[in-house]
Amino acid sequence: MAKSKKGKAVIAGVAAVSAASILTVRGIFHKVFARQEKEDDAISLRYKDMSGMVRKKITIVSGSTHLTGYLYGEASAKGLVVVCHGIAGGGEDNLSMVKYMLDDGYQVFTFDYTGVYESEGASSVGFYQAVKDLNAVLGYIEASASLKNLPVFLYGHSWGGYTAAAVLNFKHNIAGVITISGFSSPMAITKEAAGRIIPTLLVDLLLPFAALYQRIVFGKNYNLSAIDGINSCDVPVLVMHGKEDEVISYEGSSIIAQRSHITNPNVEYYTETRPGKSNHMGIFFTKGGTAYYLAKKEELKMLHDLYYNRVPEKVLSKWFARLDKKQANDMDPLFVKTVLDFLDKNCK
Known part of the structure; x- marks a missing residue:
């Protein structure tokens, strides 16, 4: 009888951990893949x-x-x-x-x-x-x-x-x-990204549940x-x-x-x-373009943090007015040439 109770307690514990794990994974995926709205003003070029x-x-x-x-x-x-x-x-x-x-x-x-x-x-x-x-x-x-x-x-x-x-x-x-x-x-990048922010032991615990969650959502092609x-x-x-x-x-x-x-x-x-x-x-991008892009991206993040993601429109407009979009999106000539050469070579 004691063994039976102990067995039931273990099963209940495993079930509780599993439920908590799948809910944790679900919450992470909902956050990572939250709806993305387009901002008319951006560091990237717009139409x-x-x-x-x-x-x-x-x-x-x-x-x-x-x-x-x-x-x-x-x-x-x-x-x-x-x-x-x-x-x-x-x-x-x-x-x-x-x-x-x-x-x-x-x-x-x-x-x-x-x-x-x-x-x-x-x-x-x-x-x-x-x-x-x-x-x-x-x-x-x-x-x-x-x-x-x-x-x-x-x-x-x-x-x-x-x-x-x-x-x-x-x-x-x-x-x-x-x-x-x-x-x-998907599972390769999930494991790698998770490993940057949580301990390896926790990654190993949550990874099977991440696979299960994605399989439930997408079926056999989830990975x-x-x-x-x-x-x-x-x-x-x-x-x-x-x-x-x-x-x-x-x-x-x-x-x-x-x-x-x-x-x-x-x-x-x-x-x-x-x-x-x-x-x-x-x-x-060019080396200078990359440095400028990353600096401005960090600057914009700090601005949003300062105003708790509610930057006054006047402040934001003033920041974008000083942004040099051409410099921030200065494409590297070698990258461009490599891409266009590949297209032209395989264009039948």
């Missing part, structure tokens, strides 16, 4: 900053959610580049690079994931949601009379870098993929692998990553760290090693 740039608004249905996308540029015989954004941002945050693509003769399609900027959704749900959304976008393109015959390229950074590679698991007709600072799988996507085809892929990336570790959760497991013969690699340029955002 209103881009003189002469033409775009057309397009609505795409992903599951039951209406996504907002924009098709930039006139009809092109060269190809279409679909841009996949990173976390804490949206499609419009990539306009500095979009301009170079347009100038090189491509049309460009940007879109906001579920729960981001102009798209519907109470939250962005989780990492795999972006793959589902991109899959819907590609379905739209393949059904479009004006777009379906164009060579289609995918370009993504960070979360978008993962998304652009992972969607290859779905066998779309893709001409090439550029994945920048991307992670190899869809970017490496499996790349290896599932012979699509040309350019993998780019900074050696000192502080968000997605070069030797850790990154796609490039898995190069020994990549069997697709048409994959090439670009490692950014220049000091002051090899971090998560620096891979895009």
